[in-house]
Amino acid sequence: MTSTIEATQGAAGEAGERRRLLILANDLDLRGELEKIFSDLDVRCSDISEQVLAVVRRNEPDVVLFDLASSEASMALQCLDLLREILNLAPDTKIIAMTEEDGRDLAVQAVGLGATDFYHKPINAAVLSIVVRRAFRIRELEEENGRLREQSGSMTIDGIIGVSDAMRALCRSIEKVAPTRATVLILGESGTGKELLARALHRLSERSHQPFVAINCAAIPDALLESELFGYEKGAFTGAAKRTLGKLELASGGTVFLDEIGEMPASLQAKLLRVVQERTIERIGGRVTVPLDLRIICATNRDLDALIAAGGFREDLYYRISEVTIRVPPLRERQGDGLLIAQFLLQQMAERFGKPTRGLAPDAIRAIQTHRWPGNVRELENRIKGAVILADTAVVTASDLGLQDPGENTQYLNLRVARQRVEVQAVRQALAVARGNLSRAAELLGVTRPTLYDLLEKHQISAAQFGKAAGFASGNGS
Numbered sequence: 001m002t003s004t005i006e007a008t009q010g011a012a013g014e015a016g017e018r019r020r021l022l023i024l025a026n027d028l029d030l031r032g033e034l035e036k037i038f039s040d041l042d043v044r045c046s047d048i049s050e051q052v053l054a055v056v057r058r059n060e061p062d063v064v065l066f067d068l069a070s071s072e073a074s075m076a077l078q079c080l081d082l083l084r085e086i087l088n089l090a091p092d093t094k095i096i097a098m099t100e101e102d103g104r105d106l107a108v109q110a111v112g113l114g115a116t117d118f119y120h121k122p123i124n125a126a127v128l129s130i131v132v133r134r135a136f137r138i139r140e141l142e143e144e145n146g147r148l149r150e151q152s153g154s155m156t157i158d159g160i161i162g163v164s165d166a167m168r169a170l171c172r173s174i175e176k177v178a179p180t181r182a183t184v185l186i187l188g189e190s191g192t193g194k195e196l197l198a199r200a201l202h203r204l205s206e207r208s209h210q211p212f213v214a215i216n217c218a219a220i221p222d223a224l225l226e227s228e229l230f231g232y233e234k235g236a237f238t239g240a241a242k243r244t245l246g247k248l249e250l251a252s253g254g255t256v257f258l259d260e261i262g263e264m265p266a267s268l269q270a271k272l273l274r275v276v277q278e279r280t281i282e283r284i285g286g287r288v289t290v291p292l293d294l295r296i297i298c299a300t301n302r303d304l305d306a307l308i309a310a311g312g313f314r315e316d317l318y319y320r321i322s323e324v325t326i327r328v329p330p331l332r333e334r335q336g337d338g339l340l341i342a343q344f345l346l347q348q349m350a351e352r353f354g355k356p357t358r359g360l361a362p363d364a365i366r367a368i369q370t371h372r373w374p375g376n377v378r379e380l381e382n383r384i385k386g387a388v389i390l391a392d393t394a395v396v397t398a399s400d401l402g403l404q405d406p407g408e409n410t411q412y413l414n415l416r417v418a419r420q421r422v423e424v425q426a427v428r429q430a431l432a433v434a435r436g437n438l439s440r441a442a443e444l445l446g447v448t449r450p451t452l453y454d455l456l457e458k459h460q461i462s463a464a465q466f467g468k469a470a471g472f473a474s475g476n477g478s
């Protein structure tokens with residue numbers, strides 16, 4: 001008896017792993033026809049009603065074939081509502097919207113709401129079969145992709161994301177410099193991630209359990225900056241009612257991050273030089289010298305060489321703060337980073353705002369890769385946030401991002417160059433999505449592995465750079 005029960009459970013388990021298709025249609029003849037076409041799948045059928053949500057909860061279909069065809073306009077609206085509710089409930093479900101031959105508008109609306117594909121009647125078994133199988137395939141690839149992402153565990157919320165050579169080299173330097181007490185100068189345009197890197201330096205150091213204190217020299221008026229940094233004794237000036245410690249002293253034992261150091265007034269530069277040289281401070285109005293155990297990290301988006309030449313920055317201070325200099329390249333020079341960061345942020349913000357946003361439309365991908373990103377990652381963050389909040393559809397388009405689709409305007413020298421560029425872009429994109437897994441990337445591109453190898457060699461692309469360490473996890477302090 002026992003063995004019979006086990007056998008039954010085993011069979012049920014296997015059935016549970018079969019690909020699950022849910023057919024939503026009120027027309028019984030149609031249902032019968034569809035059930036025959038997809039007899040190799042685990043097929044369920046349901047009327048189009050409120051009950052559908054319960055069915056979706058219970059059966060967790062991978063793909064839903066949804067018959068939107070109906071003569072009544074009011075019914076069509078109900079169907080679209082239901083479609084939206086299914087996707088809210090189970091955002092990974094692939095829905096195929098089936099309409100009458102002239103139901104183009106309805107199909108477009110359905111796709112806008114997040115349907116994966118559409119199909120116009122009449123039923124052609126071979127064609128419909130391709131459409132449905134393609135939806136299953138997408139679902140599988142997404143699952144695989146999610147698994148890989150979890151395995152690599154590198155896309156943490158405060159992680160530094162990137163696949164570009166520049167970013168990977170930079171992360172290696174950070175790892176090397178972090179455990180030392182070297183004073184680090186981080187240079188780069190606004191929004192490139194200087195503060196993020198400064199925090200990573202701190203987290204990866206022995207000081208990670210001590211304070212990290214950031215001061216933006218540009219945000220504090222010159223007159224206040226000195227007391228912010230050095231603190232003051234009671235009675236040092238009118239209004240100094242009690243001894244107040246400055247940021248430098250508060251950071252003692254840990255790391256102080258002096259952001260926009262290029263904006264520091266000359267008088268303070270001299271005082272800071274002493275701090276860097278002697279690791280001591282005097283509070284304003286005080287007589288005692290206070291020793292500090294400080295790691296100092298500075299950052300600026302200014303050209304310090306030019307500033308020194310113009311007499312706006314002390315050269316001796318510059319040499320003191322730049323024991324190690326880290327240059328963060330602008331986002332537009334970091335091949336592949338924009339797309340990867342965009343995909344990560346999209347997921348993160350959709351979760352945060354409870355929106356079922358799932359992907360970037362092809363025109364958005366093109367736009368992200370060609371936009372110049374003057375505001376760098378911060379600009380990307382803001383555009384994605386805006387798109388997630390405002391977009392009605394599950395797929396973010398270039399116009400949702402406030403960007404122009406460069407697609408039609410791109411000028412190529414000739415067909416050979418055009419092919420080459422598009423090929424490089426497609427290969428890089430597939431590698432990024434596959435996180436360096438060659439079999440997966442080949443599948444995404446629809447080519448064999450040997451063909452992919454040829455492409456990599458032809459275009460001098462290194463697959464390794466898209467591998468596991470592509471997202472640099474800075475969470476562990478060891």
Ligand SMILES: Nc1ncnc2c1ncn2[C@@H]1O[C@H](COP(=O)(O)OP(=O)(O)O)[C@@H](O)[C@H]1O
Pocket residue numbers: 159160161162188189190191192193194195196197341377378381
């Ligand atoms: N490589 C990256 N991966 C993920 N987020 C990033 C990356 N670089 C920057 N960011 C995010 O972009 C924003 C701007 O970065 P920030 O460090 O403040 O730039 P900066 O100090 O250079 O102006 C921050 O929200 C930061 O978390």
Ligand SMILES: [Mg+2]
Pocket residue numbers: 191194195259
């Ligand atoms: Mg900053």
